[in-house]
Amino acid sequence: MTKPRTLDSIRVDVPVPPHVPKDRVVDISFAMGSVPNDLRDPYEPFDWLNGPEIPRILYNAPQARPSALGGGKGNWVVTHYDDIERVYTDNDTFSNKGTAEFQALIGETFRSIPLAVDPPEHAKYRMYLMPHFSPARLKLMEPHIRDVVVEMIEEFAAKGEVDVAWDFGRVYPVRIFMGLMGFPPPMFDQFLDWEWDILHSNDLGKMQAALRGVLEFLRGFIAEKEANPDDHLVSRIVHGEIEGRAPTEEEKIGMVWFLWLGGLDTVAATISQMFRRMALEPEIQTRLRGHPELIETAVEEFLRTQPILSSGRSAKHDFEWHGVTIKAGESITCLNSSGNFDPAQFPDARTFDPARPINRHFTFVGGVHRCLGAPLARRELWILLEEWFNRIPEFRVKPGADSTVFPGLMSIRNLPLVWDVK
Numbered sequence: 001m002t003k004p005r006t007l008d009s010i011r012v013d014v015p016v017p018p019h020v021p022k023d024r025v026v027d028i029s030f031a032m033g034s035v036p037n038d039l040r041d042p043y044e045p046f047d048w049l050n051g052p053e054i055p056r057i058l059y060n061a062p063q064a065r066p067s068a069l070g071g072g073k074g075n076w077v078v079t080h081y082d083d084i085e086r087v088y089t090d091n092d093t094f095s096n097k098g099t100a101e102f103q104a105l106i107g108e109t110f111r112s113i114p115l116a117v118d119p120p121e122h123a124k125y126r127m128y129l130m131p132h133f134s135p136a137r138l139k140l141m142e143p144h145i146r147d148v149v150v151e152m153i154e155e156f157a158a159k160g161e162v163d164v165a166w167d168f169g170r171v172y173p174v175r176i177f178m179g180l181m182g183f184p185p186p187m188f189d190q191f192l193d194w195e196w197d198i199l200h201s202n203d204l205g206k207m208q209a210a211l212r213g214v215l216e217f218l219r220g221f222i223a224e225k226e227a228n229p230d231d232h233l234v235s236r237i238v239h240g241e242i243e244g245r246a247p248t249e250e251e252k253i254g255m256v257w258f259l260w261l262g263g264l265d266t267v268a269a270t271i272s273q274m275f276r277r278m279a280l281e282p283e284i285q286t287r288l289r290g291h292p293e294l295i296e297t298a299v300e301e302f303l304r305t306q307p308i309l310s311s312g313r314s315a316k317h318d319f320e321w322h323g324v325t326i327k328a329g330e331s332i333t334c335l336n337s338s339g340n341f342d343p344a345q346f347p348d349a350r351t352f353d354p355a356r357p358i359n360r361h362f363t364f365v366g367g368v369h370r371c372l373g374a375p376l377a378r379r380e381l382w383i384l385l386e387e388w389f390n391r392i393p394e395f396r397v398k399p400g401a402d403s404t405v406f407p408g409l410m411s412i413r414n415l416p417l418v419w420d421v422k
């Protein structure tokens, strides 16, 4: 992969709105997880974007995307820690309306709840869902999570080999998530196919077909839970009370849909990159085996050093920032893969430090929309590492295997690992 390291190398001359200064217009798609590389630290090619010589706000040239997702439009990009933090926390200026509302592609008008709802209204949905992700609730789930991990690892431990991305990482968190929601296990492959078409196909026809399929399924599933309540999350959402009243049909599908979208492949992408890093850097494995008390801070460091998403907001009104005018309705993308390595915030930012004492990264963003599933995701990763190190000795990438990675949500689809079996 070519590694552009200067602003000039990514500047592009394309038509942009008249208020956008030409010298800020760049093509930054290479830092959005769509260009693969084979580096030990796959996010390394972007670290110069938070350097002092880079303007604090850039304008990403229009990209070809299906039209209802903002195709043909450019967007502002911030790459420095402080600026990213402002976008996530200044709710008077930045809005989440329309975020992740893929359903608009087939004319649906319900909102993705809670992600696409702004404060103060956001709080009521967050409060409604939060108890299901509380530490107490997660503690109750822990034995089940541990059972699933142990059962899966024991299936391959004696073989000395596993495709950790496809056969393990892709499956484990989805089994936990489907159990939490109460979804039927046979839907596993269909869910992942729909999710892939919606998030990664970049093909409008496939996205629309997948959206129709998943929304028809989710509406049917909600109706079934209305008639036959159970103890799982979809049923609890459907039968609960929001500020003293039953949720509307739009609220029910908005919450269930967004949990479906947010909960399926995010942990899988994190797992595949985490094991890739440990296989390429065995000293991390040695350190964690010798110091299991570091597993929690190490998971935080894996999360910091492999942010799988760059999130966006839109401007609520016109305002001036870092020498440019941002107009109401324009999008601002936060390049988490740059902010998470800002040396002003993280000393020795490129080093993987499993004991990093303060680690306020943006992998789960910041502010009111900080990932609701983060406590579950963290716990899944802690438990996984504990049980893995108890059963699998030092591992490496299988000789000859391709470890090329997309540093983002697509990550790595196959990652065969091997270890010596006694």
Ligand code: HEM
Pocket: 099, 113, 114, 115, 116, 126, 177, 258, 259, 262, 263, 264, 266, 267, 270, 308, 309, 311, 312, 363, 364, 365, 368, 369, 370, 371, 372, 373, 374, 376, 377
């Ligand atoms: C390592 C795994 C995960 C990562 C990296 C991740 C990342 C994110 C990010 C970046 C956001 C904010 C997006 C934005 O504001 O634009 C978010 C929000 C959210 N995530 Fe996650 N997520 C993960 C796992 C999960 C899981 C397992 C679930 C559900 C079971 C989940 C449910 C949610 C929900 C409901 C929100 C919306 C929160 C709100 O708007 O208040 N996430 N996640």
